[in-house]
Amino acid sequence: MNVARICLLLHVLSTTCALANAFDPFTTTLVIGATSIVSRTVYNYFHESCDPNWIAFNATGLEADLKSKLFGQHIASRIILKAVDGFMNNDNPKKPLVLSLHGWTGTGKNFISKLIANNIYKEGTKSSFFHLFASTYHFPHSSQYEHYKYQLKQWIKGNVTNCERSMFVFDEMDKMHPGLIDGIKPFLDYYENLDGVSYRKAIFIFLSNAGSDKIVETALDFWNSAKNRDEIQLKDLESLLSRSVFNDQQSGFYRTSLIDKNLVDFFVPLLPLESQHIVLCTMAEMKSRGMKPNQSLAEKVANDLIYFPKTERVFAATGCKTIESKLDYYL
Structure with a gap:
């Protein structure tokens, strides 16, 4: 207008x-x-409201963002685009979209949730319909998890009542009390409504480091076999991930009915990043600052990171997480 x-x-x-x-x-x-x-x-x-003027999914925008801003994650990019596109174009979904993103630090878990929000809400992550929970900040004391569970249920109910296209992101799932997420299980199930509120058009995204070791092992096996990382498929990791987090007492999903009842639509693995991806991340950061991308400088930044295993130096220990501060140092 x-x-x-x-x-x-x-x-x-x-x-x-x-x-x-x-x-x-x-x-x-x-x-x-x-x-x-x-x-x-x-x-x-x-004023932001729950209508198409403020909420309109941009599939083309999300696809472009995943291609140009998320590096080394061919599995995640493909899953995220198909899952979100299919869900947002379904006027009558049977349940909320539930995604669980797993990977090493700096591989893009938080970044993906931001890309999704930016292509659904006009205000992006600043939208009043986007809600981020960080475990160590919002739920710091495990002894109070029953109180947190009650508050969380009320918060979700209130916000979905206000707007059915609400999005909830839970970061640091591996630091969350296992019983906390089980408390919102009914909201993620195949119910038409609960107490007159329908949750079927909401999106729930869980972010976790749990299962990272299994992902790294698989990626390293492919590297040792001289196979291209692009050959790694979802089937190589998805069932491995779900079993790993279900049996891990520190995963936030330990023995949870969300997995037992198959309420998580996709377990999305994020692969550890190699030096070539760190270079691309650095170039993208330069571009976002209005700088002309400098390949030589980007390679210096990439070489300055810690890689593992120590002898082979294959994967960056912090991924792209420290790129901003590293670039500041070189500039």
């Missing part, structure tokens, strides 16, 4: 108010009704 359109609406609004004073009560009711509609239109333009 452009400035001219807004001015027109405001003009109509002032005109209808004037007309309301000139007519009989019946006509006045009609005029006031029209005024109310115009008022809501103007209000919703300036």
